[in-house]
Amino acid sequence: MSATPTPPHPNPPLPPEAVAALLVDTTPWLSCEECFERLETYVEARLAGAEPDVAMEHHLQGCAACAEEAASLQALVLEEPGRS
Numbered sequence: 001m002s003a004t005p006t007p008p009h010p011n012p013p014l015p016p017e018a019v020a021a022l023l024v025d026t027t028p029w030l031s032c033e034e035c036f037e038r039l040e041t042y043v044e045a046r047l048a049g050a051e052p053d054v055a056m057e058h059h060l061q062g063c064a065a066c067a068e069e070a071a072s073l074q075a076l077v078l079e080e081p082g083r084s
Contacts, residue, residue: 021062030059035066043073 014022030038035056042056060067 021064024058024062030055032059032063032066035059035063036069039066039070039073043070043077047074047077 038053038056042053045051045053060070
């Protein structure tokens with residue numbers, strides 16, 4: 001009796017960093033809509049060295065779309081004339 005070969009998996013396994021991102025505890029929970037409402041204030045406070053907004057930090061760790069928006073906004077703010 002011969003063993004039946006296992007068919008190849010149609011999707012490759014996720015890399016460890018992708019698995020870790022999926023398992024991030026996002027408590028206290030913040031929706032993307034709430035995140036976008038607070039994004040400008042968050043970026044300004046972050047650049048000023050203020051205490052981090054825990055809800056925003058958790059949301060951005062688990063949401064690539066919002067994290068990309070935050071990074072883009074931060075880059076834009078840093079490019080403003082007169083900002084060092």
